[in-house]
Amino acid sequence: MSLENAPDEVKLAVDLIMLLEEHQIPTNTALAALDIVREDFLRKQREETASRSD
Helix, strand or coil, X not given: CCHHHCCHHHHHHHHHHHHHHHCCXXXXXXXXXXXXXXXXXXXXXXXXXXXXXX
C-alpha cells in the first residue's frame, strides 16, 4: 500500500515518526510525550462525546 492511499492516521503517524527522528528525539522522551498527547486527545474525545449527549 502506498502512503498516498493510506488512511489519514497512518499518514499522520509517518509524519510524526519522521519529525521525531529528524530531531533525534530520544526514544524514552518521544514515548513519554506521546503518552501525554494520547491522554490529552482522549480527554478531548470524552468532552466532545459528553457535549454531544447534552
